[in-house]
Amino acid sequence: MLVLLPPSEGKASVGRGTPLKPESLSLPGLAGAREAVLTELVELCRGDEEKAREVLGLSEGLRGEVGKNARLREAGTRPAGEIYTGVLYDALGLASLDAAAKRRAARSLLVFSGLWGAVRVTDRIPSYRCSMGVRLPGLGALAGHWRAPMADALPEVAGGGLVLDLRSSAYAAAWKPKGELAKRTATVRVLHAPTRKVVSHFNKATKGRMVRSLLTAGAAPAGPAELVEALRDLGYVVEAEAPGKAGRSWSLDVLVDEVH
Numbered sequence: 001m002l003v004l005l006p007p008s009e010g011k012a013s014v015g016r017g018t019p020l021k022p023e024s025l026s027l028p029g030l031a032g033a034r035e036a037v038l039t040e041l042v043e044l045c046r047g048d049e050e051k052a053r054e055v056l057g058l059s060e061g062l063r064g065e066v067g068k069n070a071r072l073r074e075a076g077t078r079p080a081g082e083i084y085t086g087v088l089y090d091a092l093g094l095a096s097l098d099a100a101a102k103r104r105a106a107r108s109l110l111v112f113s114g115l116w117g118a119v120r121v122t123d124r125i126p127s128y129r130c131s132m133g134v135r136l137p138g139l140g141a142l143a144g145h146w147r148a149p150m151a152d153a154l155p156e157v158a159g160g161g162l163v164l165d166l167r168s169s170a171y172a173a174a175w176k177p178k179g180e181l182a183k184r185t186a187t188v189r190v191l192h193a194p195t196r197k198v199v200s201h202f203n204k205a206t207k208g209r210m211v212r213s214l215l216t217a218g219a220a221p222a223g224p225a226e227l228v229e230a231l232r233d234l235g236y237v238v239e240a241e242a243p244g245k246a247g248r249s250w251s252l253d254v255l256v257d258e259v260h
Contacts, residue, residue: 001108001162002108002110002163003163004110004163004165005166006088006112007084007113008084008086008088009129011083012078012082014075014126019126020073020075020077020126021124024124025116025125026118026120030146033145034116037114037115037145040138041072041115041128041130042069042073055137056130056134057134062129068127069130072126075126075127077126078125079121079124080111080120080122081094081095081105083125083126088166091204091209092212100218101218105215109211112171112174113132114130114133117153118150118154130142143170143173146175147173147175150175158181161222162222163177163181163184163186164227165249166188166207172187177249179247182243182247185224186249186251186252188210188253188254189203189254190256191256192257202256206256213235213236214230224242224252225242228240231254236254237254238252238253238255239252240252
C-alpha cells in the first residue's frame with residue numbers, strides 16, 4: 001500500500017543539525033526537478049525580500065520564512081515525518097507509533113511537496129515554505145513543473161499494490177494515476193454524516209487517524225475493495241464507489257458525526 005499525503009503549511013523548527021544532502025532523498029528520479037526548484041527558491045529569497053514574499057504568498061507576519069528559505073542549503077535537517085506538523089500529522093502521531101507501525105509508515109507514506117516533489121517520512125529535510133500553488137518566476141507553476149518527473153517516477157514507486165490518495169487538490173494536480181494504476185487508487189472525502197457536506201478541520205484529523213489505524217493494525221489491503229473492508233473492520237463508516245470509466249479511481253466517503 002502506498003499512501004499519498006499532503007504536507008503541512010506549518011513546519012517544525014530544526015536548529016542545528018546535519019545539512020541537506022539532496023542525493024540522499026528517496027525517489028532519485030526527481031533529483032533534477034528538485035534541484036531546479038531549490039536553486040530558484042534560494043536565489044529568490046536571497047534577493048528582493050518583498051518580491052519573494054509576494055511570490056510565495058506570505059503575509060507580513062510570515063516574513064521570516066523568506067530568510068529561512070534563503071538558508072535551505074546550510075540549514076539543519078530532520079526526518080520529514082518530524083518536520084510536518086498540523087492537524088493531519090498530529091492525528092497520525094508518527095512519533096508514538098510502535099516499532100512495527102513505524103516501519104510500515106517508512107515503507108508506505110509519501111508526502112507531496114512543492115519544493116521536493118515527494119519524500120518519504122524518513123527523508124531528512126530542512127524546514128521550508130513553498131506550497132504547490134506557488135508560481136516561481138523562472139519555472140512557472142510548481143504543479144506543472146512536477147507533472148512530467150512525477151509521471152516517470154511514481155508508477156514504479158506504487159508498484160502493483162493499492163494507492164490511497166489523501167492529497168488536497170493542489171497537490172493532486174502534480175500527479176494523477178492513470179490507466180491500470182488508477183483502478184488500484186482510492187481517493188477519500190470526509191463527510192458530515194447528517195448533511196453529507198465536506199468538513200474542513202475534521203477532514204484532516206480523520207484522515208490522520210485513519211492512516212494511523214491502518215498502520216497500527218498492520219492492514220495490507222490489496223486493492224480499494226479490500227481497503228473499504230479493512231476500514232469498516234476498524235470502525236469507520238465508509239461508502240465506496242467503484243470507477244465507472246477506464247482511467248478513473250475509486251471514490252471513498254468516510255462519514256463522521258462530529259464536526260470541528
